[in-house]
Each structure stands twice: as structure tokens, then as C-alpha cells.
Amino acid sequence: MRKVLVALLAVLGLASAQKLVLASWGSQEEIQAYQQVLRVFQEKNPGIQVEYINIPSNEYLAKITAMMAAGSPPDVFFINNIDFPGLASRGVLKPLDPFIQRDKYPTGDIFPGILKAFQWEGAQYGLPRDVSNLVVFYNRDLLRKAGLPDPKPDWTWDDFLRYAKALTVEKDGKRVQWGVSFQTFYLFWEPWVWSAGGRFYSPDHSKFLLNSPSSLEGIQFYLDLRYKHHVAPTPEEAQDRGAFTMFLNGQTGMIVDGRWRVPTLKARAKFDFDVVPFPRGKAGSIVDIDGSGWVMAAGTRNPEAAWKLLSFLAGPEASQIFTKTGLIIPARGVDVKNVEKSIQNLKDFFVPPPPRSQHFFLTVNKTARPTETFERWNEALQLINKALEPVWQGKAELKAALDGVAPQVQKILDEVQAERKKR
Amino acid sequence: MRVYARFPFLFLLPSLAGFLAFNLGPILTSLVLSFVEYDGLRPLTLETIRENWVGLANYRRLLEDPVFHKAFWNTLFYVGVAVPLEIVLALLLALGLNRPWRGVKVLRTLYLLPTVTSVVAVGLLWRWVLNPTVGPVNLFLRFIGEKLVALWQAFGAAPPPGLVWLAKEGPGWLSDPNWAMWGVILASVWAGVGMRMLIFLAGLQNINKEYLEAASLDGANTLQRFFYVVLPLLSPTVFLNTLLAMIGSFQVFGLIYTMTGGGPLDSTNVLMLYLYRKAFGTFPFEMGYASAIAWVLFLILFALTYLQWVLRRRWVLEET
Numbered sequence: 001m002r003k004v005l006v007a008l009l010a011v012l013g014l015a016s017a018q019k020l021v022l023a024s025w026g027s028q029e030e031i032q033a034y035q036q037v038l039r040v041f042q043e044k045n046p047g048i049q050v051e052y053i054n055i056p057s058n059e060y061l062a063k064i065t066a067m068m069a070a071g072s073p074p075d076v077f078f079i080n081n082i083d084f085p086g087l088a089s090r091g092v093l094k095p096l097d098p099f100i101q102r103d104k105y106p107t108g109d110i111f112p113g114i115l116k117a118f119q120w121e122g123a124q125y126g127l128p129r130d131v132s133n134l135v136v137f138y139n140r141d142l143l144r145k146a147g148l149p150d151p152k153p154d155w156t157w158d159d160f161l162r163y164a165k166a167l168t169v170e171k172d173g174k175r176v177q178w179g180v181s182f183q184t185f186y187l188f189w190e191p192w193v194w195s196a197g198g199r200f201y202s203p204d205h206s207k208f209l210l211n212s213p214s215s216l217e218g219i220q221f222y223l224d225l226r227y228k229h230h231v232a233p234t235p236e237e238a239q240d241r242g243a244f245t246m247f248l249n250g251q252t253g254m255i256v257d258g259r260w261r262v263p264t265l266k267a268r269a270k271f272d273f274d275v276v277p278f279p280r281g282k283a284g285s286i287v288d289i290d291g292s293g294w295v296m297a298a299g300t301r302n303p304e305a306a307w308k309l310l311s312f313l314a315g316p317e318a319s320q321i322f323t324k325t326g327l328i329i330p331a332r333g334v335d336v337k338n339v340e341k342s343i344q345n346l347k348d349f350f351v352p353p354p355p356r357s358q359h360f361f362l363t364v365n366k367t368a369r370p371t372e373t374f375e376r377w378n379e380a381l382q383l384i385n386k387a388l389e390p391v392w393q394g395k396a397e398l399k400a401a402l403d404g405v406a407p408q409v410q411k412i413l414d415e416v417q418a419e420r421k422k423r
Numbered sequence: 424m425r426v427y428a429r430f431p432f433l434f435l436l437p438s439l440a441g442f443l444a445f446n447l448g449p450i451l452t453s454l455v456l457s458f459v460e461y462d463g464l465r466p467l468t469l470e471t472i473r474e475n476w477v478g479l480a481n482y483r484r485l486l487e488d489p490v491f492h493k494a495f496w497n498t499l500f501y502v503g504v505a506v507p508l509e510i511v512l513a514l515l516l517a518l519g520l521n522r523p524w525r526g527v528k529v530l531r532t533l534y535l536l537p538t539v540t541s542v543v544a545v546g547l548l549w550r551w552v553l554n555p556t557v558g559p560v561n562l563f564l565r566f567i568g569e570k571l572v573a574l575w576q577a578f579g580a581a582p583p584p585g586l587v588w589l590a591k592e593g594p595g596w597l598s599d600p601n602w603a604m605w606g607v608i609l610a611s612v613w614a615g616v617g618m619r620m621l622i623f624l625a626g627l628q629n630i631n632k633e634y635l636e637a638a639s640l641d642g643a644n645t646l647q648r649f650f651y652v653v654l655p656l657l658s659p660t661v662f663l664n665t666l667l668a669m670i671g672s673f674q675v676f677g678l679i680y681t682m683t684g685g686g687p688l689d690s691t692n693v694l695m696l697y698l699y700r701k702a703f704g705t706f707p708f709e710m711g712y713a714s715a716i717a718w719v720l721f722l723i724l725f726a727l728t729y730l731q732w733v734l735r736r737r738w739v740l741e742e743t
Contacts, residue, residue: 061706071466086707092464235598239556378705389688 018305020050022313023064024078025057029325037318041309048305068092073297075306076313079126080292081117082373087295088120089375089419094296095123099307109316113289114331117370127314128293130328132258133368134191135287135360136160136279137265140272142167142177142253151276153360157195157221160279164231167253179231181243181255184392186381188256190288190371192218195281205374206417208409210384211402218281220398227394235393259329259361262351274355277364289368291331323349329361375416380409457481457714462707481715491716493689494697497604501693502672505608505615509668510661512612513619518649520620521627531624538617546681549610553596561593568593597683600690607691611678615671619664626660627653658739666731673724694720 024034031054038050053074055063061083067073079087087093100107107115111131118126138151146166151159164179183189193200198215201208209215225232238246247255248269256278265273278285294313300306312318319332330349350358371377387405390396452467460475461467485491516534520527537545552558568590575582582590596606630653638652654661676695679685685692685700694716702713 062703062708065463065706065708069463069466083706087464090462090464090707240554375707382705386688389686 018048018302020048020076020302020305020309021053021072021074022050022076022309023053023055023067023074025055025060026078027327029327030322033322033325037313037321040317040321041312044312045305045308048308050309068297068299071299073299075300075302076294076296076310078129078292079295081114081128081290081370082377084118084126084295085120085373085375085377088125092298093120093125094298094300094303094306095125096127096296096307096310097124099311100124103311105311110332111289111365113365113368113370114291114293117289117291117373118293118295126293126295127310128291128331129314129319129322131289131291131331131365132260132329133287133289133361133364134187134256134258135275135277135364136254136256137247137261137273137275137355138163138254139247139250139252140274142250142271146253150274151279153277154280154285155276156280161225161229161231164225164254165229168231175230175233175237176251178233178237178246178252179254180225181247181252182226182232182238183243183256184385184388186385187288187290187371189219189222191256191278191286192222192281194218194286194369195278195283196221197281197283200372201374201413203372205372205413208406208413210409211399211406214282216399216402221281223391223398226392260327262355263326266351266354272354274357275360276357277360284367285364287364287368288371289365290371293331326351375419376412380412383408383412453714453717456711457718459711461710463710464707475711477711481712482719484712485715485719490689490692490697494692494694497689497691498673498675498693500604501608501611501675502669505611505672506665506668508608509612509615509619510665513616513623513664514661516616516620517623517627521624531620534620535617537614538621540614542614542677543681545610545614546678549606549613550597550682553606553609555593555595555598558596561596564593565590598687600686600688603683603687603690607679607682610682611672611675614678615668619668622664622667623657623660626657630656655740662731662735662739666728669727669731670724673720673727 022034022038024030026034034052034054038052041050042048064074064077073092099105107127110128114128114131115124118124118128136151140150143150143163148163148166151163160180167177167179168175169177190200193210193215196214196218198212198218199209200215201210210219226234233246233252241249241251243252243255244257244261244264246252247257248265250271278287294310296303296306296310314332316332319330322328323330349362383405384402387401388398391398391401455472456467458476458478458481459472460477460481461471465471520531520534553560555561568586568588571586572582572590575586594602594605596602634652634656635648638648643651674695675693676699679691679693679696680699683691685696698713698716698720701709701716
């Protein structure tokens with residue numbers, strides 16, 4: 001009889017070991033970081049078993065959707081702030097406020113911009129892991145050759161143009177070096193729009209504002225780098241060479257890009273490089289603060305266990321482990337009022353120079369804002385990109401192109417407003 | 424006798440079960456989905472279907488969608504050019520290689536190699552081949568252009584601007600909306616002609632040599648022999664090849680996805696690619712709309728295949 005009872009208890013014990021599924025994308029180094037984090041988590045929570053699924057980023061959303069359609073979504077999964085509204089607005093995520101308030105979970109040292117990016121209609125649905133933003137990378141060797149000092153952190157658009165012109169070099173009548181690399185992905189012209197005082201949409205996403213005068217001013221300045229001042233290569237001049245490749249090979253002097261470029265530059269650049277904040281426009285120097293974080297599926301069968309996992313992943317201990325990989329800027333561990341002071345706390349973030357001025361990756365977050373995403377951001381962006389395609393190639397006029405696509409984007413915004421009212 | 428009647432059915436069962444589960448089931452589901460707005464974020468239950476039922480709204484949207492129209496006409500253009508090109512080239516190749524020459528088998532293998540190459544490899548290869556600055560095609564075209572320009576100038580005349588452009592630049596191929604589809608068609612014909620040639624070879628070798636001998640005895644030359652003996656006897660093969668090529672071309676996806684992704688400016692956007700982008704492209708997904716596109720494609724193919732079967736009775740020679 002006793003043997004039967006013991007066997008029964010053992011079986012019950014195994015069955016009650018709660019199972020969770022955690023999903024994310026990520027490189028080999030990130031997988032190792034996850035495994036390390038999960039090891040610490042398992043030690044502290046022996047009754048919870050976590051199965052970690054790593055999905056390649058190009059099929060990530062399709063796979064998560066497939067799992068949701070099958071009725072077995074991952075309990076906790078990673079998502080970036082751009083795709084977040086699409087999920088949150090469809091009610092497939094669990095709000096975390098009850099858990100946060102009950103456990104008095106500390107969120108005071110998370111950059112408010114990125115914390116807000118994971119809120120939807122006033123409720124917190126996710127907790128961020130990292131922030132990504134943009135700075136200007138510059139080739140110090142090329143700057144020296146042109147007789148320029150390092151740019152000052154509060155430099156203006158006119159200073160930027162001056163530097164770009166000095167870094168554009170011609171040989172035998174053909175340009176062989178350009179001041180700045182040119183990228184048409186929205187992320188890289190977003191700061192030009194914002195710093196000129198423009199916006200993509202009104203804050204409540206009811207109006208399309210990319211064709212407003214200040215937005216147009218910002219994008220036109222960027223476009224002029226290519227076709228008016230000739231300090232950025234045109235598609236014909238670039239000849240299929242990627243923007244970052246050209247910077248890496250010393251063919252352009254500057255590039256607006258993010259922290260994720262640092263490992264590649266350290267490994268392969270044959271020149272000294274550094275970073276400086278985005279130049280100041282009429283409205284200041286505003287870059288994006290986007291990032292990824294973890295959310296909980298609404299259909300999870302173990303919300304308590306899932307919260308334990310999620311809160312640990314977003315907590316200070318796990319944040320240190322992820323930061324040590326050198327691939328991310330942590331969302332946590334920052335005293336927002338005194339960013340410089342918290343830099344002491346983030347010693348794991350800093351890699352040996354170059355670049356020397358790594359603190360800029362943290363300080364620009366003060367004025368940064370998240371991308372103006374909403375439920376149908378991707379759909380609207382596709383229309384905008386299509387309209388801008390000929391503009392980037394110098395074959396169409398900027399205002400005409402954006403005015404042309406405005407009614408279609410406005411239609412999407414109106415539909416979204418109607419949907420929101422219905423809810 | 425009764426036991427014997429059941430046996431064949433039992434042998435069919437595994438294949439039938441597979442068909443029901445993996446073909447018929449999803450096909451019927453996609454039909455239902457085309458009347459629903461579905462993003463895949465919830466399991467597809469009867470309740471989800473009822474809540475998101477939109478009737479013919481997806482189909483009506485197709486009628487107004489300018490990108491769908493572009494994809495539709497692009498697909499028709501692609502099929503209308505690539506299929507005849509492939510068939511004619513394959514027929515010429517098959518006629519040429521249907522001889523007992525030395526090395527003809529090697530040539531046949533070489534022509535067949537592109538067909539068995541992965542479509543992604545073909546796409547990547549042709550992206551380089553069609554590169555406007557360093558690709559072999561434009562290097563060759565510019566060479567021809569220069570020689571022609573020199574010829575004009577040797578006669579003291581100004582060469583026409585078209586030739587000057589050819590000598591200096593050449594077509595922009597995959598970066599130019601006017602040339603991209605032609606580039607894709609080139610790659611597709613290159614990749615597909617081998618299989619068509621193989622089928623033609625089989626058809627040619629089935630032609631009884633006695634008919635050809637009888638025709639030449641009656642005084643027919645090679646061309647007459649081709650049009651009055653070979654072609655009629657080959658017509659079932661031509662029918663088969665055209666049908667296969669057409670059905671395959673309507674569903675082109677991998678090659679265009681790899682070469683251009685549908686651009687530039689939707690010039691190479693075709694139905695399958697548009698469908699895929701709607702179903703799995705931008706998040707949140709629009710699987711209901713994609714299903715409607717899939718069924719429109721099915722109806723087009725069905726209609727065209729039916730048309731071909733009707734024409735078959737008129738144009739294809741039936742063996743007695």
C-alpha cells in the first residue's frame with residue numbers, strides 16, 4: 001500500500017512540474033545567453049520546466065502565428081515594439097499589471113520610452129530587454145585626412161553637411177569617396193523627420209503627417225544629400241554595394257546606424273572609428289528608441305509560472321547576462337535623471353575602445369522616442385515605401401509622391417479609428 | 424468474390440487518407456477562409472469563422488485592389504511570353520539533338536542540368552548574370568552595341584540613340600521596371616527548356632520512321648516532312664508540354680521571390696507572390712484575402728485547362 005502511495009505521489013510530483021514554452025529569435029551568442037539565464041532560473045524555480053524554442057527571425061512571426069492558430073502558443077515569447085501593437089490590439093496577450101502591482105515589480109530603472117512602447121490602451125503587456133537607437137558612426141582616419149576634428153555631440157545639420165562635403169572626394173572627375181552612406185529603410189530617415197519637427201502620424205494615429213511641411217523638410221534634407229549636394233552615393237554610384245559595406249571599406253566617411261554594428265566594425269574595420277549623437281535639427285536631435293521584450297500569451301495554461309519566468313527574464317540579473325554578450329543596450333539599470341551616473345552600473349555594457357564614446361548609446365535615449373507604430377503600421381509602411389521608391393532613385397518628386405499615397409494611408413488610419421471605437 | 428472487391432480499396436486507403444488529410448482538407452478550408460477575415464492569431468474554430476465571416480468582401484476587394492490587377496496582368500504576360508518561348512526553343516533543341524551524333528547525349532544532359540538545379544540557385548545565378556554593370560549579358564550587349572556604333576561611324580553617319588545607349592549602358596534588367604520581367608522570363612526559360620526538350624525527345628522518338636521514309640519517297644523535303652508528318656504526330660506531346668508549362672508558369676514563385684521579390688515597383692509581382700505576401704508577408708497576416716486570391720488563380724487555371732482540352736479534340740491527332 002505504501003509503495004503504491006509513494007509511486008502515486010512521485011507521478012503527481014512529475015505531473016505538477018509546470019511546463020513552460022519560451023520562444024525567441026537570436027544568434028548563437030544569444031542562444032547561449034538564454035541557456036545561461038534559464039539555468040539560473042531553474043535553480044531558483046525547481047518546479048518549473050522551461051522549453052526554449054529558437055526561431056529564425058525571418059520566419060518568426062509566421063511560426064508564432066502558426067502556434068497560436070494551433071491553439072498552443074508559447075507561454076512567454078519575445079517580440080519587438082514594432083510588431084507589438086498588432087498582437088496587443090487583437091487580444092492575444094495577457095496584461096501584466098495585476099502581477100506587477102501584486103509583486104511590486106521594480107520598473108523604475110527601465111527607460112520610460114521603451115516601457116511605454118509595450119503598453120497598449122493603458123495596460124502593460126510586455127517588459128523590455130533592450131533598446132536600440134541610432135548614432136552617427138564616423139571614420140576618424142578619413143576625418144583626419146580631410147583635416148576635420150571629431151564632431152561635437154551638439155552639432156547641427158549644417159555642421160553635418162559641412163563634414164559630409166569635406167569627406168566627399170573626387171578622382172579624375174568621378175567620385176570615389178562619399179561623405180555619408182545612404183539607406184532607404186524607414187528607420188534611417190525617421191530621425192531626419194523627427195529632428196525637423198515632423199512626424200509620421202498624429203499621436204492618436206488619426207492623421208497622416210508625413211507630408212506635412214516639417215516632415216517634408218526633414219526628408220528633403222536627407223534626399224538632397226544624394227541629389228543636390230552629392231555627398232551620398234546614388235544607386236548607380238553604389239552599384240549594389242550595401243550602405244554599411246561601403247562604410248566598412250572606407251568608401252564613405254559617416255553612416256547613421258546602431259549599436260549592433262560595433263562587433264563587426266571592431267572585427268573587420270581597418271580604421272579608427274567613433275560615434276556621435278545624431279545632428280540637431282530644428283526640433284533637436286531625436287532618434288528612435290525601439291527595442292524588444294517579452295510578452296505573455298493570453299492562452300497560457302500557467303499564468304503564474306509564466307509570470308515568474310517573464311519577470312526573471314526582464315529582471316536585473318538576466319539583464320546583466322544578456323548585456324555581457326555585447327550585442328545589446330540594456331533597457332534596465334539606468335537612472336533616467338542621471339544617465340551619466342548609471343553608466344557606472346552598466347560596466348558590462350562597455351567594450352574596449354574603439355569606439356571611444358560609447359556612452360552616447362545611452363545618453364541619446366534621453367530625447368529618443370519609439371517608432372510611431374500602431375496596429376497596421378507594417379501595412380501603411382509598405383504603401384509609403386512603394387511611393388518613396390522612385391523618390392530615392394531620383395525619378396520622382398518627394399511632395400508629389402507623399403501627397404499621392406496620403407489618401408490610401410489615411411484610409412487605413414480611418415479604418416483603425418473605427419475599429420478602436422468598436423472595441 | 425466479395426473479398427476480392429474490397430482488396431483494391433484497401434490498397435488505395437493509405438494514399439486516399441493522405442490526400443484527404445493533406446490535400447482535400449486544406450483545399451476546402453482555404454475555400455471557407457476566403458469568406459473570412461483571418462489573421463492566424465487564434466485557432467480556426469467554427470466560432471472564429473462565424474465571428475469573422477465577411478462573405479464576398481474579399482473577392483470584392485480583389486476587384487478594386489490595384490496591386491492585384493498588376494499581379495494579374497503580370498502573370499498573364501509572363502505566361503503568354505515564357506510558355507511559347509519555352510515550347511518553341513525546346514522543340515528546336517529536341518529536333519536538333521534527336522540525331523545519333525557523337526556527344527549528343529552530353530549536350531542533352533547539359534541542357535537538362537538547369538531543370539534539376541534548385542530554383543533559388545537559378546535565381547541567384549541570374550541576378551549576377553543580369554547585373555547591369557558587371558553581368559555577362561550586358562557585357563555582351565555593350566560589345567555588340569560598340570561594334571554597331573563603330574560600323575555606323577565608319578560610314579560617316581550618326582548612330583541612332585538606341586544603339587548609343589546599348590553601347591554605353593544596356594538594359595537595367597532587374598533594377599529597371601521596364602526590363603525586370605524580361606529578365607525573369609529569360610531566367611525562367613533557361614531553367615525550364617530542358618524538361619520540355621526531354622518530353623519532346625520522347626515524343627519524337629515515338630514517331631514511326633516508316634512514316635518519314637514514306638514521305639521522303641513521295642518527294643517531301645525536310646520542311647514539308649516536319650510540318651505534314653512530324654508535327655501532327657507530335658501534337659499530343661505538344662499539348663502535354665504546353666499544358667504542363669502553362670500550369671507551372673501560372674504558379675511561378677521561387678524564381679521571382681529570389682530574383683526581384685516582386686519589384687521594382689511591382690513590375691514582377693505575380694499572383695503566387697502577392698498571395699504569399701498577403702498570407703505571411705506583413706504582420707498581421709491576411710489569410711482570408713490570400714485564400715481568395717488562391718481560388719481566383721485556381722478558377723483561371725481551371726478555365727484555361729478546360730479550354731485546352733476542348734481545343735485538343737480539334738487540334739491533336741488521335742492515335743487509332
